[in-house]
Amino acid sequence: MNTQWKLEGDYLESCTCKGACPCLYLGAPTEGDCTALVGWHISTGQYGDVALKDLNVAVALYAPGPMAEGDWKAVLYLDQRGDERQQEAMETIFGGQAGGHPALLASLISEVRAVERVPIRYEAEKGQRHLTLGESVGAHIKALAGQDGGDIHIRNHPLAVAPGESLVVAISQSLFHQAHGIDVDLSERTAFYSPFAYAGP
Template sequence: MTWNLSGKYFESCNCESACPCVFLSAPTTGECTAIVGWHVDEGVHEGVRLDGLNVALAVHSPGHMAQTMWRVALYLDDRAAPEQQESLGAIFSGAAGGHPAVLASHIGEVLGVALAPITFEGEGASRAMRVGETTDVQITALAGQGGAQVTIDNHPLAVAPGQTIVAARSEHLRHTDHGYEWELSQTNGFFSPFAYNG
């Protein structure tokens, strides 16, 4: 059966703004540590509705993101019923195909899959996400000429293909799990709509 999801995409990493990884260049510090999030506005997988649920991914790439394998931890919304958890896991692990399977091809190690309370807030130029006690991120869009948001189209390392992404900068990024302790601010962020299907 086919599936589809659409909603809001969010990320923040340790690179300077705007992150060179999306242009297939080396990360600012030689490695990339990123928090990625998705808020599903509308979605269905094998008849299971996924509207309103959230998913987060912690990513560590020890080098060039297009050339090294990533270590990741996946967090699923703890409000999801068991069948919704199964559907989200199938989609965001890449097992259900579609664009998440392209992303999954970069993963070398899955550190864990956990249920967690995930909150996502998006208003105007600001986006924020919290994952239980492990993760707290807030980013704000960069102001360009005339105060308009800075946007990027058609970059090659696309997590939300076909969408215009807004370049942002973190107010803060905190993540502590699986032996990682990330505490950052004033580093890269992006947000955009997303639409996946398989």
């Protein structure tokens, strides 16, 4: 019998694309390939009888071409604050074995280069999101200002980390990851954030 699970919270992504990211619309990355950090803060969540509230997960990934075509290389980071059962549950969900939308995302990954348990901080404040893994790896992003200073939103894009949600368009203040052959050190590139809600099976 499949384990029932449900997660809700906030997510961010920051990548190497310039300007409006074509990957959302199934196009090729602006640099030909794409390196990204994606982070999730679970505000409420359950995997069977395992509570996942207030834990964080992150993925560093490299896509050699259009992201919708797959062949991603990835590193999965699990919040070391979680106990063994919580970390196993998060690895099962975000590794794609528990079904739901994470399974669709995981189907685009051809190689998981590592699964690491590290300190993960995910901070959300008005117009900004901050993801830090360990001492230095991370993404710090800030919303771009739209008309009258309001947020800029993208909806109904075909390639979505958080389907059904409206993305806030942001820009990276820093994006840094250098491990397992997935290396990036940039700023002033594409970023997004939004709520997310996943469930399965």
